[in-house]
Amino acid sequence: MPTSSSATQFIWLVPLLPFLGFLANGLLSLVPAWRGERADVTPAGRRALVGAVGVGVMLVAFGLSVMLTLAVSGKDTTLTSSLGTWMAAGPFSVEWLLRVDRLSALMMLVITGVGTLIHIYSIGYMADDAGFARYFAYLNLFVGFMLMLVMGGNLPVLFIGWEGVGLASYLLIGFWFGETANAVAGKKAFVVNRIGDFGLLIAMFVLFANLGTLDFAQIATLHANLGAPPATLICLFIFLGCAGKSAQLPLYVWLPDAMAGPTPVSALIHAATMVTAGIYLIVRNAALFASSPIACLVIVLVGALTAVWAGAVALKQWDIKKVLAYSTVSQLGYMFMAVGAGAYTAGMFHLVTHAFFKALLFLGAGAVIHAMHHALHAAHQDDDPQDLRNMGGLMARMPVTGALMWIATLAITGIPPFAGFFSKDAILSSVAERAMESPLAEASVGGIPGRLILWFAYGIGLVTAFITAIYMTRLMRYAFHGSFRGGEDAAGHVHDSPWVLRAPLVVLGVLTIVGGWLQLPAALPIGRAGLLDSWLAPLTGAATAELAGTGHLPHSTEYLLIGIAVAVAVAGIAMAFVQLKPATLVRKVDSPADTGIGLVLANDYYVDTAIARGIVGPTVAASRKVFWRGLDLGLINGVLVQGSAQLFGVVSSVASRVQVGFAGSYVWAIVLGAVVVFGAFIVTGAQ
Amino acid sequence: MIREALVVSAILFSIGVLGVLTRRNALILFMCVELMLNAVNLSFIALSRLHGVSGQVFVLFVMTVAAAEAAIGLAIVISVFRHYRTVDLGRIRLLRG
Numbered sequence: 141m142p143t144s145s146s147a148t149q150f151i152w153l154v155p156l157l158p159f160l161g162f163l164a165n166g167l168l169s170l171v172p173a174w175r176g177e178r179a180d181v182t183p184a185g186r187r188a189l190v191g192a193v194g195v196g197v198m199l200v201a202f203g204l205s206v207m208l209t210l211a212v213s214g215k216d217t218t219l220t221s222s223l224g225t226w227m228a229a230g231p232f233s234v235e236w237l238l239r240v241d242r243l244s245a246l247m248m249l250v251i252t253g254v255g256t257l258i259h260i261y262s263i264g265y266m267a268d269d270a271g272f273a274r275y276f277a278y279l280n281l282f283v284g285f286m287l288m289l290v291m292g293g294n295l296p297v298l299f300i301g302w303e304g305v306g307l308a309s310y311l312l313i314g315f316w317f318g319e320t321a322n323a324v325a326g327k328k329a330f331v332v333n334r335i336g337d338f339g340l341l342i343a344m345f346v347l348f349a350n351l352g353t354l355d356f357a358q359i360a361t362l363h364a365n366l367g368a369p370p371a372t373l374i375c376l377f378i379f380l381g382c383a384g385k386s387a388q389l390p391l392y393v394w395l396p397d398a399m400a401g402p403t404p405v406s407a408l409i410h411a412a413t414m415v416t417a418g419i420y421l422i423v424r425n426a427a428l429f430a431s432s433p434i435a436c437l438v439i440v441l442v443g444a445l446t447a448v449w450a451g452a453v454a455l456k457q458w459d460i461k462k463v464l465a466y467s468t469v470s471q472l473g474y475m476f477m478a479v480g481a482g483a484y485t486a487g488m489f490h491l492v493t494h495a496f497f498k499a500l501l502f503l504g505a506g507a508v509i510h511a512m513h514h515a516l517h518a519a520h521q522d523d524d525p526q527d528l529r530n531m532g533g534l535m536a537r538m539p540v541t542g543a544l545m546w547i548a549t550l551a552i553t554g555i556p557p558f559a560g561f562f563s564k565d566a567i568l569s570s571v572a573e574r575a576m577e578s579p580l581a582e583a584s585v586g587g588i589p590g591r592l593i594l595w596f597a598y599g600i601g602l603v604t605a606f607i608t609a610i611y612m613t614r615l616m617r618y619a620f621h622g623s624f625r626g627g628e629d630a631a632g633h634v635h636d637s638p639w640v641l642r643a644p645l646v647v648l649g650v651l652t653i654v655g656g657w658l659q660l661p662a663a664l665p666i667g668r669a670g671l672l673d674s675w676l677a678p679l680t681g682a683a684t685a686e687l688a689g690t691g692h693l694p695h696s697t698e699y700l701l702i703g704i705a706v707a708v709a710v711a712g713i714a715m716a717f718v719q720l721k722p723a724t725l726v727r728k729v730d731s732p733a734d735t736g737i738g739l740v741l742a743n744d745y746y747v748d749t750a751i752a753r754g755i756v757g758p759t760v761a762a763s764r765k766v767f768w769r770g771l772d773l774g775l776i777n778g779v780l781v782q783g784s785a786q787l788f789g790v791v792s793s794v795a796s797r798v799q800v801g802f803a804g805s806y807v808w809a810i811v812l813g814a815v816v817v818f819g820a821f822i823v824t825g826a827q
Numbered sequence: 828m829i830r831e832a833l834v835v836s837a838i839l840f841s842i843g844v845l846g847v848l849t850r851r852n853a854l855i856l857f858m859c860v861e862l863m864l865n866a867v868n869l870s871f872i873a874l875s876r877l878h879g880v881s882g883q884v885f886v887l888f889v890m891t892v893a894a895a896e897a898a899i900g901l902a903i904v905i906s907v908f909r910h911y912r913t914v915d916l917g918r919i920r921l922l923r924g
Contacts, residue, residue, distance in 0.1 A: 803916050807847055 147211035151221035151238050154204050154248065155291060158284035161197035162277050165190055169273035187272055191263040194276035198259050198283065202252035209245040217242050217678045218357075220293055231352055237293030239356065243679050246488065247290035247420055250495050251413050255283050257644035258408040261503055264640035265404050265510060275315060275402070282308035286413050290420055295344050295354040298421070302340065302385065305414045306333045312409060313401040325400040332394040336384015343377035346370060360427040368432065375428060375435030379442075382418025388476060389446045392469045393747055399461040403506030406461060411468045411502050412495035419472070419491050422479045423676075426683035429479075433583035436480050436687065437593050440571070441585075443476030444597035444604075449745075451607040455614070456734060456741035459526045460505045463615050466744075467552070468498060470604060474567055477597050482580060482687025483570035484680040485673045489659045490567055493559035496655050497551040500648035504545035507637040507645065508619060511538060512626065519629035527728045528618040535620040538636040542620045544649040549616050551652045553609040554709040557666075559655030561706070564605065566659060569701045571598045573693050580687045602708050609712025614720055622722035663698040832873035839866035853904045853914040857897070864893050 168190060212219060223236035240248070259279060266275050285308055289301025306329075314326030348354055350370045351362050363371065382388070387395035398410045409415070422429055422439070429436060450469035457463045471494050478487035511534075512525035523530045535542040551558035554565065574580050575594035583590040624631045636642070659672035693701075725731075734742045743749070839862055846859030868886045875882030908914050 803919075804848065804851065811844055811848060 147208055147240075148219050148221050150204050151208065151219060151240055151291070152223065154201050154208070154252075155238070155284050155287035157197040157201045157204075158280040158287065161193050161280035162284060164193050165273050165277035165280060169271070169277055187263070187267060190273045190276050191259075194280055195256065195259045195263070197280060198252060198256040201283070201287070202249075202256050205245070205248040205252045208240045209249060212240055212242055212245050213675075222293075226296070232348065234294060234296045234354065237297060237355070238288075238291045239293035240291060241679060242675050243420070243423060243488070244290045246492065246675070248287060250492055251283060251286050251290065254412045254495050254499050254648070255286075255408060257647055258404045258412075258499065258503065261407075261506070261641055261644040262402075262404045264638055265506055266402065269402075271315065275312075278308055278311045278315070279405070279408070282312065282409060282414070286417075289417055294356060295347070298424075299340065299344070302381075302417065303337065305409070305417065306330060306337070306385075309333075309398070309409050309414055312405040313398045315401055315405070322400040325394075325397040329394040329398050332391050333384045336381045336391055339377045339380025339384070343374050343381065346374050346377065350374075356424060359425060363428045363431055366428075366431065371428065372432040372434045375425075375432045376438065378421060378425065379418075379435060379439055382421055382476075383442065384418075386415050386418030386472050386476070387446075387469045388418070388442055388473065389449060392446060392450060393744075393751065395469055396462055396465045396744065399459070399465050403461065403502060403509060406465070407499045407502030407506065410465065411498040415468065415472055416475070416491045416495070419475045419479055419487055422476075423484045423488055423680060426479075426482075426484050426680040430482060430683035430686040433580055433590065433687070434585045436482060436580060437583060437585045437588075437590050439476050439480030440597045441480075441593055443473045443478075443480055444600040445473070446470070447473030447477065447604040448600045448607065449473075451604045451611070453741050453744050454611040455607060456738050457611075458528050458728070458731075458742075459524075460508065460528055460531075460615060460619060461502075461526055463528075463611060464498070464501055464505060467501075467608065467611065470608065471498065471552070474564065474601065474604070477571060477601060478567040481571045481574050481594060481597070482578075482684055483567065483574070484684055485659060485670075485676055486563065486566035486570045488676065489672050490560075490563035492658065493551070493563040493652070493655045496648055496651040497548040497558070497560055500544060500548040500645060500652055501552070503641075503645055503648065504541050504548065507538065507541045507641050508534060510637055510641065511541075511634050512630075515630040515633035516626060518633040519627060521627055521630055523626060523630075524728055528615065529725050529728045529731055530626045531619040531624070532622045532626070532722065532725070533620070533624040534634065537624075537631075537634040538620075540636055540642050541645065544645045545620070546616060547649050547652055549612045553612055553713060554605055554705055555713075556706065557653070557656060559652050559658075561709075562656030562659060562661070565661065565702055565705050568598060568601050568605075568705050569661070569693065569698060570688070571601060572701055574688055576693075578688050602704065605705060605708045606712040606715075609709045610716045613713045613716035617716065617720055617722050618725065622725075625725060625727050627727070661698060661702070663695045663702070829873050829876060833870055836866045836870040836873065839863075839869065851915050851917045853907065853916055856916065857900055857904065861893065861897070864889060 168186075208219065218239065218241040220237060220239045222238075226234045226236045228234075259276070262275065262279065266272055269275065282305055285301045285304025287301070289298055289305060292298035292301055310326045310330045313329055314323045317323045317326070344354060347359070350366055351359065353359065353362065366374070384391045395410060395415065399406055401410075429439075447470045450466045450473065454463050454466035454470065457466060471490070475487045475490050475494070478484075478490060508531065509525050512531065516523050516525055516530075547558065551560035554561045556562075571594055575591055575598055581589070581591040581594055585593070624634070626634075657667055657671075660667050660669045662669040733739070740746065843859045843861075843863030843866060846862065847856055850856055850859065868889055871882040871886045871889070904914055907919065911919060913919075
C-alpha cells in the first residue's frame with residue numbers, strides 16, 4: 141500500500157491526464173486533414189492513435205484512482221493537494237485545492253472505471269464518424285472536468301468542474317450539430333443548467349457571507365455556527381443547483397433532449413456520471429444538510445415526485461433512448477429521496493450501481509441502435525433505428541447484447557441478486573425506517589409533518605418500482621422478443637456488435653451482478669454487511685446519525701420490506717408480460733397515434749409545450765418587440781446614434797448658411813462686430 | 828486742433844468703411860482700404876502732439892506696409908481678373924459653404 145505522502149503528489153495528475161488527452165486529440169482534430177469534413181470515415185491508423193490517446197489517459201487515471209483509493213483506505217482517510225492561492229480578496233481566499241477522501245475516491249473509481257469502458261466502446265461505436273478525434277477530445281475534456289468536480293476541495297474548484305462538465309455536455313449533445321434539433325438540444329441543456337448554476341452561486345454567496353469560508357472541511361466543522369434560516373436557505377439553493385445538474389423537477393426537461401448526442405455520451409454523461417453530481421454535492425455537504433431538516437424533507441419530496449413523474453413518462457416512449465433517459469431521471473429521483481432522508485450511503489450506493497446497470501443499458505441500446513442503423517441502411521430503408529416499434533426479435537440476432545441487457549433490466553427493476561436490488565432496497569428500507577422513528581419524521585415543512593412526507597415518499601418509491609418494472613420489461617420485450625418488424629430486407633443484416641463494443645458490456649454486466657456486495661443489508665447473511673457504510677462513515681456517519689436517530693430495524697421488519705420491494709418488482713414484470721401485446725405492434729410509420737392519458741405521457745405532460753408557450757414564447761416576443769425593436773432599434777440606434785447624427789446635421793446645415801462665400805457680407809459682419817464691441821466699451825465706460 | 832484733425836480722420840475712415848461695404852469693384856475697394864489706412868495715419872500724426880514722436884514713427888511703418896500690401900493686392904487683383912475676366916467681388920464666391 142502506498143504511503144499517503146507519496147500518493148499525494150499524484151493527486152493533480154488524475155484530472156490533468158484527461159485534460160492532456162483533450163489537448164492532444166483536440167489539436168489533432170484541428171488539423172484540416174484530420175477534421176474529416178469531406179471524408180466520411182477517419183482512416184484506421186488515425187483512429188488507432190486517437191483511440192490510444194483517449195483510452196490511454198483514462199486507463200492511467202483509473203490506475204491512479206485505484207492507488208489513491210488504497211491510500212485513503214487506511215487510518216488516514218483524507219489527502220489534499222494545493223497548488224497555491226487561486227484568488228484572495230480581503231477575508232476571501234480560495235486555494236487550488238484538490239481533496240481525495242473516501243467519497244471522492246469512490247466517485248473517481250466510478251468516473252474513471254466506467255469512463256474507460258465507455259471510451260473503449262466509443263472506439264467501435266464512433267468508428268464510422270468523421271469527427272472521431274473531436275469526439276474523443278470532448279470525451280476526455282468531460283472526464284477531466286468531472287474529476288475536478290468530485291476532487292475539488294472547496295466550492296469554487298468544484299464549480300469549475302461543475303461548469304466544465306456542463307460545457308462538455310453541451311458540446312457532446314450537439315456533437316452532430318449539422319442537424320438543428322441536436323444543436324437546439326445542446327443549447328437547451330446549457331440554458332436549463334444555468335438556472336441551477338445560479339442557485340449554486342447564490343448558495344456560495346450566502347455561505348461565505350455567513351461562515352466566511354467555502355472550504356468543504358471547514359464547512360463541515362463550522363456549519364453549527366449557522367442559524368437554522370441561513371442553513372435552510374443555503375441548502376435549498378444548493379439543491380436548486382443539484383436539481384439542474386441532476387435533472388430533477390422542474391429542471392429535468394433538458395435530459396430527455398440530451399439523448400440527441402451519441403449513445404456512449406448518454407451512457408457516460410447523462411446516466412452514469414455527470415447527472416449524479418447533484419447527489420455527490422449533497423453527500424459532500426452531508427453535515428450541512430443534516431442541520432436543516434426542512435431542506436432535507438423538500439429534497440425527499442422533490443426526489444419522490446420526480447421518480448414517479450418521469451417513470452410514468454417512460455411507460456409511453458417509443459424511442460429506446462428516451463425510455464432510458466426518463467428512467468434515469470426517475471432513478472435520480474430515488475437517489476435524492478435517499479440523500480434527502482439522510483441515507484447518504486444508500487444514495488451513494490444506488491449512484492454506483494445505477495452507474496453500472498444504466499451504463500450497461502445505454503451501451504446495450506447503443507449496440508442495438510448501431511445494428512439497426514446498419515441493417516436499415518443496408519436495406520435502403522429510412523426507418524428510425526431507435527424506435528422500439530421497428531425492432532423486435534433481436535434476441536436471436538444479438539444474443540450477447542440481449543442477455544446482458546436482461547441482466548441490467550433485472551437489476552434496475554430490483555430483482556435479487558443483482559446490484560439494483562440491494563441499492564433500491566437500501567433506499568426504500570432507510571426511508572421507511574426514518575418514517576417510523578427519526579428526528580426527520582418529527583420535523584415538518586410548511587405544516588406538513590415529516591413522517592407523512594417520508595411515508596408518502598416510501599409509497600411513491602414502491603409505485604415507481606412497479607412502473608420501472610413495467611417500462612423496462614416493455615422495452616426488452618418490444619426490442620428483443622417477438623418477430624422482427626423492421627422489414628424482410630433489414631432482418632438479414634442485423635448482427636451482434638463487434639467485440640470492441642461487446643467487451644465493455646460484459647465487464648459492466650459482471651459489475652451489475654456483483655455490485656450489490658458493496659453494501660449488503662444486515663438481514664441477509666450472504667457476506668459482510670454494510671461495507672460502503674463503514675467506508676463512508678468518517679464523512680457521513682455523523683450526519684446520518686443526526687437524521688436517522690439511533691433505532692435499528694428488527695430483522696423481521698427488514699425481511700418484510702425486502703419482500704414488499706421484490707413482490708412489487710415481480711408484479712410489474714408479470715403485468716408487463718400479461719398486458720403488453722408485442723404481436724399487435726406494427727412499424728413506426730404504420731402505427732396509430734396514442735390517445736388519452738397515453739398521449740399525455742408520450743408527450744411528457746406537454747411540459748415542453750407549456751414552457752415554450754409560457755416562458756420561451758413571451759421571452760422571445762418581449763425580446764423582439766421591447767428589447768430589439770424598442771430599446772435597441774428604437775432608443776439606442778434610432779434616438780441616440782442616428783438621432784445625435786441628425787441633430788448635428790440640422791444644426792450644421794443652419795450654420796453653414798452663414799458662410800455665403802461673398803466677401804462683402806463678411807465685411808459687414810466684421811464691421812458690425814467692431815461697432816458692437818466699441819459700442820459696448822463706450823456704454824460700459826471700460827478703458 | 829487735435830479735435831478737428833480727429834473728426835476729419837473719423838470722417839475719412841467712415842467713408843472708407845462705407846466704400847468697402849457698398850462697392851464691389853476690387854480696385855475701388857482697394858482704394859477705400861487705403862483711405863482707411865490714411866485716416867488712421869492722420870489720427871496718429873494728430874495724437875503725436877500729446878504722446879511724443881512714436882506716433883509719427885508708426886505712420887512711416889504703416890506707409891511702408893501699405894505700399895507692400897498695395898503691391899501684393901494689385902498683383903492678386905490682376906491674377907483674379909485673368910482667371911475670371913472680372914474684378915466684381917459679387918461674382919467670386921468660391922468660399923460659399
